[in-house]
Amino acid sequence: MSGCPFMLSQKPSKEPFSNNPSPPATDPSLILSDRSFPIPYKSPYEDLFFKFSLTKSNPLKDLDFIYKNTLFHHTYITRYRTQDFLSKAAIVNELRECGNKNYNKSRFDRACLCYEHAFGLFKYAEFSDDETINIIDTSCEDDDKPAKYGLMLKLLINYAITLCKMKHFVEAELILKEAQRFMNNKEIEVVLLYCKLGNIETQYKDLCDFFPLLSGVLAVDKKYCELRKGFEQTIFKMQQEKCQFFAMFFAEFTTDVTIKAKNSFDLELNVIQKLDEKYMKMIVFYKDTETYQKVLSEREEVQRISIEMHKLKGIKPTDNDEIMLSHAKSAGFDLSLQLNQLRFESAKRSLISKCFNKGNFNRKLLYQCIQEVMNDYEEVTEIQDKADEEYTFWIRSVVCSIILAIIVYLTTAQSF
Known part of the structure; x- marks a missing residue:
């Protein structure tokens, strides 16, 4: 292939060697900056x-x-x-x-x-x-x-x-x-x-898996010292956030163990996911326009709430997380007890709802996503209801057939 088979009359971008800056061509270094939300990539082509x-x-x-x-x-x-x-x-x-x-x-x-x-x-x-x-x-x-x-x-x-x-x-x-x-x-x-x-x-656990690797590399190459400092600071900060998170979580425990319907936070998570999907498309669409930064900041709020909600949904009373267990012990809760497990689920669902409600979302887009998710939910429920009706109909038919067969058998037996 001697040339690009799709070469158009217009070049997609400037020649990569035009207007080169003057600094020396040193390779990029691994200097850690503040953690940030990922942005979808749009190809220049x-x-x-x-x-x-x-x-x-x-x-x-x-x-x-x-x-x-x-x-x-x-x-x-x-x-x-x-x-x-x-x-x-x-x-x-x-x-x-x-x-x-x-x-x-x-x-x-x-x-x-x-x-x-x-x-x-x-x-x-x-x-x-x-x-x-x-x-x-x-x-x-x-x-x-x-x-x-x-x-x-x-x-x-x-x-x-x-x-x-x-x-x-x-x-x-x-x-x-x-x-x-x-x-x-x-x-x-x-x-x-x-x-x-x-x-x-x-996630915190994903970063912890890298610690032995980083220690081994530092033993032979000191150029990653700054990266190790950033790693340790990030791990320490995430541990602090976990402590604050579980302190808030166990403060939510009450004597009321009424468990809400399972869909109480599944629907909210679906709304967040739907919002994020829309923003992903909008970010690519508005990439080179003045609206880009506005869309980007709105999506960051969706990402922030989504992370908190998924963090809440993912925790279980059987996780054996040391930070979680220490906070449960200090709050006087034994998570192995059935009653406390019910309280655990109730607190989790309550906090997910609060997390969703405190989100500063684009109202118009939020209502649109809620409507779409509700429509999807109603369609699934309608299909399930129809399936249940058919199942009930066949069960009744089988029972009636069995009863009729018994009556016929008894009638025939009496005639003899």
Whole structure:
């Protein structure tokens, strides 16, 4: 493939080498910033895929974002796809340095483009005659494989760190998984820890699993000392939040153990999920408009409430969480008792409702989602009711048949 088969007359973005900033091309470092909510990623070439899908039946939108952004290359890039390994390595290094310069200047979107184009020289998508998507990994000589793997690992790690800076944590994890296909080493896992530390949705138990890894890496490489400090501070802060959470939770325990209907918080969680789905689409739609920041801030409120509600729904009286058990003991509750287990469920449901009600949501969008969820719930209930009616009808029919058979048998027996 000598060039991009979908090259349009207009270029999708500026030449990656134009207007390069001047700082030295040092690789991105793992300096932990404040934890934040993930933002959905929109490919710079999204519009080109939409236009192409109008004329082709191929589901280009289902392609992984890695391949989306390495398919529509500049002609400057595509002509290197058929070159030998050394020629590709030279241009990949040039692109990586360009990405590093943009990263050092906090131009993360430009840095991503450079890393994406560099990655695309070795891996890209093309279409065969029967319009079946084939993912091509450009082959190289066996002697070049170690050099290629080292080059790709460095490139993909830089790419993942840049995505984390842009709060695209889901996509950063995909990049790291791609890196693990070349070679799985501790450096990739450390960057994965960096990715999870930045994502506010990461659970406490998930971070704890990384502690032995980080200690082992620090024993041989001191450059991750700052990352370890950030890790320890995050763990300590999450422990404080858990203490505050369970102090509030056990204060909610009452003598009233009336359990609400199961749907009392399932419906609320469905509304939150529906809200988040709508905001995901809106963020992509309003990406380059003035409304983007407003939509982003509204979605963060949905994410915040969603995290709290799922945290509440996930806890169980049998979890054996040390912090939970210590707070239960100080409050005078033995969670092994049946009555206290009922109180546990009642407190959980009550707090989920309170959590939902304190959310500062967009009212118009909230009412729309509530209506949609209620309609879905009524449809499911109606289907269930019909199924119950049919089941009852058949049960009655069978019982009547049995009774009739008994009567006929007894009548026949008496005649003899």
